[in-house]
Amino acid sequence: MSDNSEPTSVRITVPERSSGSDDEPYLRSGPPIQSPGYRVIVPVTETLLDSYTGINVRRFLQTAVALAADNGGRVLLLGIETVADEAELGHVREYIRTEQANQADTNPTIETLENRRTQLAEMSTLAQELTPSVPVSAAVRTVKDLTKGILDVIDDESEVAVLLPRGTGLDQGWLLKRSTIDAVLASAECDVFVEKMGSKGGENALYVPSVDEHTVAPLAESEAETIDSILLPVGAGPHSALAAEAARAVARATGASVTVFHVVPPEASTEARSDGEDLLKFAEYVLGSDVAITTTIKEAADTADAIITETESHDAVSIGAPEQKSQLETLVYGSVQETLSELDELTILMSRDSDQTMRSLYYRWKRGIEAESGESESSK
Template identity: 60%
Template sequence: MTPSDDTDLSDVRVAVSRPSSSSGTDPYLRDGPRIQTPDPIVVVPVTDELLDTHTGLNVRRFLQTAVAIAADNDGRVLLLGIETVPNEAALETVRRSVNTEQPIDDETTTAVKTVRERQTQLAEVANVARGLSPGVRISAAVRIVLDVTEGIMDVLGEEDETAVLLLRGTGLDEGWLLQRSTIERILADAECDVFVENLGVRGGENALYVPDVAEHTVASLAESDVGTIDSILVPVGAGPHAALATEAARAIARYTDASVTVLHVISPDASVEVRAESEDLLEFADYVLGSRVRTETVLREASNTTDTIVQEAKKHDFVAIGAPEKKSRLEQLVFQSARETISDLSEATILMAHDSDQTMRSLYYRWKRGIEAIDNENEPNN
């Protein structure tokens, strides 16, 4: 791939992971600059599967989600290129090249040549991300690791205000034998907000390259199309991750000018108390979305909550949902490819949110709403 004229590879930093404890002291060790910023940051792991021409995923849609979340939080996006090497010897080869500032196109080393290729690809992706929202700062780095999950976790541990956006179908959802996948391990162990996105076919296909059949050439990512997002569904419950999912819906709605439907499902024989709590839950979600978002709240009676959510999701382009608290059929919306699960729902993009603070986010919003109510009561009447 030949980089475009406006591609600057110096913007894409290279960092090599630390050697294992068994390798002893390494005089050549340099991790690269720590990625530090006082602003919230959305980390987007970019694997080689995501850059594969045969993946069939639309990178622009994926970038759009990251940029929207960053913009809504006055933060920035870090595109984290993850490149694995098979052993410590290969890691050392790349480390020496980085530390001695030798050209990273050393023809004698496959690993070093691959790093150069990843820099080029990541620079192209970063250019596209900058075009999506010029007001959001985009940075990029290639990290050379022995283990994908540990490489991502190391970066997440370097930041205070961090969220990570993981994409299904790019190798992060695969585990060997009985081992957990990268997505499962990060959801369980990361001390930050986690978003998992399952792209639907409505968002468009093709990843980094878009074939131009007529000209028998390969067009750049910048020329690819992304389906519009006109409507967003937010199924809410009493779980601790609902507020973060609602925040994500707010970010996407503000970015795309989409309308949002907030849905809560109760049993037909629900008590008066449950109905009152459900109304409060919908009112709370409406508050989180804010006045800038066109919102409709829906309280629906049904004996099967999941079926009701699935049927409603078919009417929307995008679904933001909190992480299920226990094993349920709702997990299929995220933990299986949309093409493998409910066929009628394969067009919608599903974004699952996992809140690292659990109930703290909900408590903050309720406290903030209470303070605003008190302030309004204390205002003198005209």
């Protein structure tokens, strides 16, 4: 572990008592963290920390830090540890209250929490090293229900985005219960990013303190292949602008180029083709002048197949979430994402915009104002 990683700087938090009593404050260990408005919350589960997932943590942290940097914000690594009942939560409360964070405790839950603090301290140190200008903090949240625990933390914050990693237990639902990712996508009143890491992201790199003298490679010794090219499929859906912002963030952090890609059917009208050109121009505007951009319109009978074929020449895909109110959008982009998720080597970053229409209107309004300003300058 890095010398400057301090587990004691990682807070342990618990929710208020289920009774809702007013005399029970929000408990935490460590100093409160003053933060700017925008914060990217990254839930880190025991599946990621305790098992070989094949996920390169360095690459994943790079995405979180890139999203924060692009918005002038910070990152919160949120370790989520579930316990069986209120009695265990009570034990954690007492542990925090009596400031025993540096003392031995034979309770298995407390031992696990201390291990989590060590793991998150290492991850926090690496994330901070990736982009020193982005503040990174970490906390361990002890909850009885994984999904509710994440949603409660999100609801307690303002100006928040959440980045959810696939393959770490968040995308699993039992019987008729939907997964944590599905629940957050449906319920969270904030921007949501869901990332599936491709296997060509480098060697699995996850620090785990010695458990029976077996340790996975430390983060500090890990390497991740860089992202050189990003595919950005664009449509008229309300999440396209946020997908473009996500592509911009990662491109700025990695120096990658972005290919903006739109598909029209062979029999498309002149108006439909013109609308496609407008979508490309809009995406270019969002990406900005400091990102290397290529734009492509392709004729194809099957939009999903065309996008999937195009991914073969790219390292990553940034795509908007399907529009739940549009059956066509769900069929097209839903099938794309389902197929993309089966491609082991491809990294996929999906974006769900909390503001939807307003974000697109803002960009279009701003572009119009700047265009009028440019015309005024040229006429002088």
